[in-house]
Amino acid sequence: MSRLSRAGQGRGRTTGVSPERRAVLLELKGRLNALGVANDAEDHWSGEEAVRLRREACERIRELLAEHAFLSELLPTLRWELERGSLVTIGWSRLEDDVDAWLAVTGARRGT
Numbered sequence: 001m002s003r004l005s006r007a008g009q010g011r012g013r014t015t016g017v018s019p020e021r022r023a024v025l026l027e028l029k030g031r032l033n034a035l036g037v038a039n040d041a042e043d044h045w046s047g048e049e050a051v052r053l054r055r056e057a058c059e060r061i062r063e064l065l066a067e068h069a070f071l072s073e074l075l076p077t078l079r080w081e082l083e084r085g086s087l088v089t090i091g092w093s094r095l096e097d098d099v100d101a102w103l104a105v106t107g108a109r110r111g112t
Contacts, residue, residue, distance in 0.1 A: 017102065024068050029099045031057045031064070035092035054088050061087075074102055 017025070034057040042050035065071055065079055072079055075098055081091035 017105075021068070021070060022103065024064060024071070025074075025099050025103055028061065028064055028071065029096055029103070031060050032087075032092045032096040032099065035088050036096075038088070058082060058088065075099070 034053050038050040038053035038057065041047075041053060061078070061082055065082070075095055077091070078087070078095055081087040081095070087095070
């Protein structure tokens with residue numbers, strides 16, 4: 001059973017997510033994607049740009065976590081991966097997939 005399936009079961013939750021939460025998830029998705037862009041920047045064109053992109057994305061993800069407690073519930077490893085540093089290397093991709101799964105469950109489409 002996936003983390004997504006476990007997160008929605010057993011605690012009286014429904015799969016519905018409010019429009020506000022969907023907007024937060026979409027912003028988080030964008031910040032996670034920026035970490036992937038930073039990796040590409042480092043590999044192909046600019047180490048300085050990669051550092052800037054990572055810093056900005058991580059700062060905003062920290063802000064989102066502080067402002068929206070539900071993110072820690074929906075994505076229980078997000079804070080840990082951010083603090084550990086694995087989010088910027090590989091964790092971003094898996095968590096972006098998890099966000100996509102939540103968005104699909106709630107009716108939002110990829111890339112919206």
